[in-house]
Amino acid sequence: MKNNLNILTFCFLSFVSILNAQEIIQISKADVLDRVSKDNQTLKISKEDFNQARADYRQTNAIFLPNIAVSHTGISTTNPLMAFGSKLNQEILTANDFNPALLNNPDQTQNFATKIEVKQPLINMDGFYQRKAAKNKMEAMTLQTERTNDYLVFEVDKAYMQLQLAYKALDVIEKALKAAESNKALADNSFKQGYLQKADVLAVEVRVTEVKNQLQMAKSNVENASNYISFLMNDTSNAILKPSDSLTVNNFDLAVASQVSPERSDIKAMQLASNAYETMHKADKMTFLPTLNAFGSYELYDDKVFQGDANGYLVGAQLNWTILDGTKRFGKSQKSKAEFEKSKLQYEQYVSQSQLELNKAKRMFIDAENKLKLSKLAMEQSHESLRIRTNRFKEGLERTSDLLIAETQFAQKQLEYYQTIFEYNYAQAYLQFLTKDK
Numbered sequence: 001m002k003n004n005l006n007i008l009t010f011c012f013l014s015f016v017s018i019l020n021a022q023e024i025i026q027i028s029k030a031d032v033l034d035r036v037s038k039d040n041q042t043l044k045i046s047k048e049d050f051n052q053a054r055a056d057y058r059q060t061n062a063i064f065l066p067n068i069a070v071s072h073t074g075i076s077t078t079n080p081l082m083a084f085g086s087k088l089n090q091e092i093l094t095a096n097d098f099n100p101a102l103l104n105n106p107d108q109t110q111n112f113a114t115k116i117e118v119k120q121p122l123i124n125m126d127g128f129y130q131r132k133a134a135k136n137k138m139e140a141m142t143l144q145t146e147r148t149n150d151y152l153v154f155e156v157d158k159a160y161m162q163l164q165l166a167y168k169a170l171d172v173i174e175k176a177l178k179a180a181e182s183n184k185a186l187a188d189n190s191f192k193q194g195y196l197q198k199a200d201v202l203a204v205e206v207r208v209t210e211v212k213n214q215l216q217m218a219k220s221n222v223e224n225a226s227n228y229i230s231f232l233m234n235d236t237s238n239a240i241l242k243p244s245d246s247l248t249v250n251n252f253d254l255a256v257a258s259q260v261s262p263e264r265s266d267i268k269a270m271q272l273a274s275n276a277y278e279t280m281h282k283a284d285k286m287t288f289l290p291t292l293n294a295f296g297s298y299e300l301y302d303d304k305v306f307q308g309d310a311n312g313y314l315v316g317a318q319l320n321w322t323i324l325d326g327t328k329r330f331g332k333s334q335k336s337k338a339e340f341e342k343s344k345l346q347y348e349q350y351v352s353q354s355q356l357e358l359n360k361a362k363r364m365f366i367d368a369e370n371k372l373k374l375s376k377l378a379m380e381q382s383h384e385s386l387r388i389r390t391n392r393f394k395e396g397l398e399r400t401s402d403l404l405i406a407e408t409q410f411a412q413k414q415l416e417y418y419q420t421i422f423e424y425n426y427a428q429a430y431l432q433f434l435t436k437d438k
Helices: 002-021 029-039 041-063 080-090 100-104 125-192 198-232 265-286 328-394 400-434
Strands: 024-027 067-077 109-123 240-243 291-302 310-320
Touching: 029 041, 029 125, 029 198, 041 125, 067 080, 080 100, 080 109, 080 291, 080 310, 125 198, 125 240, 125 265, 125 328, 125 400, 198 240, 198 400, 265 328, 328 400
Parallel strands: 024 240
Antiparallel strands: 067 109, 109 291, 291 310
């Protein structure tokens, strides 16, 4: 038994030395929120998703802006048609070049052409609707980024309360350990005087060991809660964080959390996504209409590289109407219509599910509120019971087992009370998250 106690004591002291070696930093919830807003990886990923959607939207500027290309091409040929055409473009034809012998068997001819080509879309109805759909998607990603930020605020609330709860539990168990060690000293003294049996002393020693084990677990919970907040802040310093304020009951009016607002950013994002699918379906239907585009080019020709003694231009417009391309466009239109109908159903389901979550959260809050009153009363009763039994034990009027039971119950009731405070405050934060308008 003594060997086991020595091993446990050694492990406990080793853990304490490791914990003490780590830096402990006091931090407020406002500081955590500030650092999360700047450094959180999830938020950065969400912003990059928005940048991606914005880039897709900017690509649709092509339906308004011209496409301009410049090229320089050099050839050397004895092909009769190409040789004659090259001289013609260079404006160097002579009467001798019409000699049939030279036409059929020309000398090697070099041609260098510089070409500036412009294509200008005029009427592309499908492109207009695709641009509108891309804009809806970009706006939806803006709202999704806002909702991600709302979620991180809620997650920081929860994580900070978990850290507060972990320190509360640590404080309760440290006090329980002091009480257990004090009772052990009383038990040892009573045993020396012959008032207690060895079994009673061993029971007290077991209780001290149990509390030490609980203390070690409480320290681990502090580290776990601290590490999670560091993760949210994208902090790799491995420091132990300590909240600047303690876990207390927050006031909340349940009446303000009546229903889910259609203006909530994620719900509006779902609506915009559905609008984007609808617009894409319209764009697919517009592909059945003709398109009109203008084009033009300016060309320079010479028999030397990067020269242009001869020049010419070409301008025109093209009306293009694909009458039938198999059933590809019909199938694409049917697919986009199905995607649009699916998005409407998903939107309705999401709103219904959000309202369901709100109703559950309300009941969770009411249950936590009732539990808070009962757990506080139970803690006060167990504290009074422990006080009475401790005084009687000092006078030798109380059994050791009853004192240990009372001591254990008081520690448990304290932990339950602080756990209930956490559940009560968490329910409030969750309700605020679910009912946030924008």
